[in-house]
Amino acid sequence: MNNLMLTWKNLLHRPLNLLLNVLLFALGVGLISLLIQVNTQLKEQFDRNQAEIDMVIGAKGSPLQMILCNMYHIDNPTGNIGVGEAKPFLNPKHPYLKTNIPLSLGDSYSQFRIVGTLPGILDLYAASIETGEMWKDAFDVVIGKAVAETAGLKVGSEFDSSHGFNDDDGMTHEHDTKFKVVGILEATGSVIDQLILTSPNTIWEVHEHDHSAEKMDNILTAEQLMQYEDKEITSILVQFKSRKSIPALNMPRAINSNTDMMAASPVYEINRLYSMIGIGVETLRYLALILIIVSALSIFISLFNSLKERKYELAVMRVLGSGRTRLFSLILMEGLLIAIIGTILGLAIAHIGMYFVANGMEGSYKYSFSGLRFFKEEAYLALGALAIGILAAVIPAIKAAKTNIHETLNG
Amino acid sequence: MGKTTLLHLLGGLIKPKTGEIIIDGQDITSLSSKNIDQYRGQNIGIVFQKPHFIASINILSNLLLTQKLAGRKQDKNEILAILENLEIKHRAYAKPNTLSQGELQRASVARAVLNKPKVILADEPTSALDDQSCEQVIQLLQKTAVDLDAALLIVTHDGRLKDIVNHQILLG
Numbered sequence: 001m002n003n004l005m006l007t008w009k010n011l012l013h014r015p016l017n018l019l020l021n022v023l024l025f026a027l028g029v030g031l032i033s034l035l036i037q038v039n040t041q042l043k044e045q046f047d048r049n050q051a052e053i054d055m056v057i058g059a060k061g062s063p064l065q066m067i068l069c070n071m072y073h074i075d076n077p078t079g080n081i082g083v084g085e086a087k088p089f090l091n092p093k094h095p096y097l098k099t100n101i102p103l104s105l106g107d108s109y110s111q112f113r114i115v116g117t118l119p120g121i122l123d124l125y126a127a128s129i130e131t132g133e134m135w136k137d138a139f140d141v142v143i144g145k146a147v148a149e150t151a152g153l154k155v156g157s158e159f160d161s162s163h164g165f166n167d168d169d170g171m172t173h174e175h176d177t178k179f180k181v182v183g184i185l186e187a188t189g190s191v192i193d194q195l196i197l198t199s200p201n202t203i204w205e206v207h208e209h210d211h212s213a214e215k216m217d218n219i220l221t222a223e224q225l226m227q228y229e230d231k232e233i234t235s236i237l238v239q240f241k242s243r244k245s246i247p248a249l250n251m252p253r254a255i256n257s258n259t260d261m262m263a264a265s266p267v268y269e270i271n272r273l274y275s276m277i278g279i280g281v282e283t284l285r286y287l288a289l290i291l292i293i294v295s296a297l298s299i300f301i302s303l304f305n306s307l308k309e310r311k312y313e314l315a316v317m318r319v320l321g322s323g324r325t326r327l328f329s330l331i332l333m334e335g336l337l338i339a340i341i342g343t344i345l346g347l348a349i350a351h352i353g354m355y356f357v358a359n360g361m362e363g364s365y366k367y368s369f370s371g372l373r374f375f376k377e378e379a380y381l382a383l384g385a386l387a388i389g390i391l392a393a394v395i396p397a398i399k400a401a402k403t404n405i406h407e408t409l410n411g
Numbered sequence: 412m413g414k415t416t417l418l419h420l421l422g423g424l425i426k427p428k429t430g431e432i433i434i435d436g437q438d439i440t441s442l443s444s445k446n447i448d449q450y451r452g453q454n455i456g457i458v459f460q461k462p463h464f465i466a467s468i469n470i471l472s473n474l475l476l477t478q479k480l481a482g483r484k485q486d487k488n489e490i491l492a493i494l495e496n497l498e499i500k501h502r503a504y505a506k507p508n509t510l511s512q513g514e515l516q517r518a519s520v521a522r523a524v525l526n527k528p529k530v531i532l533a534d535e536p537t538s539a540l541d542d543q544s545c546e547q548v549i550q551l552l553q554k555t556a557v558d559l560d561a562a563l564l565i566v567t568h569d570g571r572l573k574d575i576v577n578h579q580i581l582l583g
Contacts, residue, residue: 001475001485006468013467312463319424320522321452321480323445406425409459410415 003326007333010306017302018338024295025342026349029385031288033350035281036377041369046072046270049191051124054243055252055263057081057089058235063264064273070103070235071266073113073191076165077105077234081261084229089236089255092222096247099124099239102225104203106234107161109179110151114141114161114196116203116233118222122185124237125192131155132183138202138218142183144193157181161206177205204231292385295342296392299335303396307331314400315408324401331397332390339389343382414566414582418534421564422455423447435529452481456523456561458552460535462515464507470494470518471503474525481526493521497551513544520548524555531556533565537572545571 011018049072058066061078068075083090089100101124104116115121119134127144132155135142143153153159158178179198187193201219219225225233240248252263307314314327355371419425421432423439431438434454442450451457464473474490494500497517502510510518516536523531533552537545549565549572556563565576573579 001468001472001479006465006476009467009472010465310466312461313465316459316463317465317476317480318448319422319451319457320477321448321482323448326480406416406419409424410419 003330003333004337007330007337010310010330011334011337014302014306017306021295021299021302021338022342022345024291024298025339025385025389026346028288028291028295029343029346029381030350030353031284031291031346032381033347033378034354035284035288036375036381037350037354037371037373038369039281040375040377041373043274048189050266050270051126051190051237052239053124053237053266054240054248055238055265056235057086057238057255057261057263060260060262063262064269066235066262066264067266067269069105070237071191073194078262080232080234082229083225083231083233085259085261086233086236087226087229089238090222090226096241096245096251097238098241099237100222101237102200102222102233103235103237104200104233106203107163107206108165109147109159109161109196111165112143112147112151112194112196113165114179114198114203116198116200118200118225119220121192121197121237124239125188125190127185127188127190127192129183130186132181135182135198136218136220138199138205139177139179140182141179141196141198141202142185143181143196144185145187146193147196148181148184153181153184155181155184200225200231200233201228292388296388299338299389299392300395303331303334303393304399307396307399311403311408314403315405318403318405319409324403327403328397328401331400332393335389335391335393335397336386337389339386339392342389343385346385347378347382414568415534417582418457418532418564418566421530422457422532423451449482453483453526454529456526456528456531458516458519458523458531458533458536460538462512462519464515464518466507469504469506470499470510473507473518474522477522477525483526490521490525493525494518496555497521512539513541513547516540516544516548517551520551520555524559524561527559527561529561531559531561531563533563533567535567535569536565537567537569542571545569549575 051071053071056067056070058070058077059079059081065075066078069077086102088094089097090102092100094100099120101118101121105113107114122128129142130145132142147153158180160172160178162172179196185192199219201216216228217224219228242248252265255261255263317327318324351371351374353371354369358369358371416425420427423432423442426440431440433439437450439447439450464470465476468476471487471490475485475487478485478490491500491503494503497520499514499517499521502514502518507515507518516539520536523533531552536552537548540548552563552565565572
């Protein structure tokens with residue numbers, strides 16, 4: 001019979017109290033753990049997909065929508081822009097732009113977006129070809145790892161695209177020419193894993209409905225693209241040569257006021273998004289804190305009440321040779337033990353919950369989340385939770401240590 | 412009057428304002444509060460009027476704890492032997508609240524003598540017991556005191572004990 005055993009038996013002696021205290025504690029800890037997991041992984045995904053893109057140019061509309069659509073591929077395009085108008089920003093010799101990658105969106109295959117772009121997009125996301133080769137001809141596609149795994153495509157596979165971003169049977173394009181997989185990218189953990197890449201003219205050809213237009217050469221460079229001034233693309237992803245140069249800083253404003261196009265900064269827009277989501281997250285965090293405070297109070301009250309029932313036991317323990325410090329630590333350990341069990345249970349529930357939520361999120365956001373990752377913040381959470389457990393037990397423990405044998409047993 | 416207070420003084424549960432209490436050459440009033448707890452655990456066995464046990468653990472565990480709190484090795488066989496002597500070995504694994512008053516009082520005798528004390532103090536040990544249990548408990552106390560060569564002091568107003576105990580001090 002050691003102290004830990006005695007503590008545990010004392011807790012088990014009041015099973016309903018134990019259940020209530022542990023559950024309350026686990027709820028508070030679990031909710032915070034879930035918030036940490038979602039928040040951290042979401043931020044990581046956003047950061048990884050930012051790919052150091054400084055500016056996105058697209059059609060006028062909601063700047064946030066444009067960023068979400070063209071960088072994170074989770075929203076619809078704001079519209080298209082003419083190659084003629086965008087020409088200066090497509091020019092690889094532009095004095096202030098380091099990278100400028102055009103994107104043409106509009107089609108998908110089994111919910112994966114088909115992107116008409118230039119080979120330079122691979123450098124933007126630090127991606128490289130794992131099997132196969134780069135696209136050379138129209139309707140050649142290079143696909144991300146997740147596309148290959150989920151849609152079961154291999155090098156040499158052929159498929160028809162569907163119009164829009166939903167996998168809708170009625171919207172399937174019927175073409176003489178099918179898309180043909182020529183390469184598969186290595187997994188990068190960024191959004192490019194979820195994309196089907198091809199040349200811009202492939203996207204145009206899918207949407208040329210008179211089919212009479214004479215066949216054009218496959219576009220593989222910006223110079224080639226710039227010749228088709230009457231065609232349209234969806235957006236341009238831009239990296240500046242120097243972020244802090246005055247012309248670079250002024251460029252978005254100049255584009256927005258002098259052209260029919262819109263330019264937006266991903267950092268600014270995503271921070272705006274965080275601050276909007278932030279209110280909800282903050283509310284949940286307060287709720288979790290209130291839960292933990294209530295559970296601390298509940299631990300305090302049940303320990304305090306149990307002392308009344310146990311005053312003779314405590315007095316007898318002192319008669320048997322137990323010092324005040326032992327009684328103090330005995331009660332303190334009861335609070336701590338509840339906190340430990342509650343914390344473990346809370347973390348377990350939150351991670352198992354996240355494991356299942358992750359599967360759902362992967363489908364709707366095309367991002368991979370995991371319930372099996374533990375974060376530094378959760379270690380702080382656990383330490384804080386244990387401290388609260390001890391804190392809740394301090395006053396009852398002091399009261400226990402002050403047990404007066406003579407008065408108690410003479411009463 | 413003051414019977415229990417006297418017993419608590421002798422057991423080191425309270426300190427006298429003046430004077431000293433000497434047990435086997437040791438002045439217990441001069442011990443610090445931590446040391447007196449330890450000294451009591453090892454040298455003084457006390458039987459109270461109402462037997463209080465830790466409700467969440469069984470009788471055996473209560474007695475194991477008694478050994479531990481006195482700083483002794485926990486010895487299950489020793490405890491079971493004592494419980495057998497007191498005819499409550501079959502209750503060793505029962506929770507205290509399932510024992511009768513007589514059984515509980517015998518268990519508390521077991522607890523008082525378990526650490527082989529020099530002094531056994533009993534505060535109204537029989538007042539809650541029927542005649543049969545009363546006699547049993549007193550005989551047990553006397554027998555163990557003799558076995559352990561310990562001094563046995565009983566504080567009581569139970570008339571049934573008048574003819575059994577030889578040295579009697581009357582407090583008015």
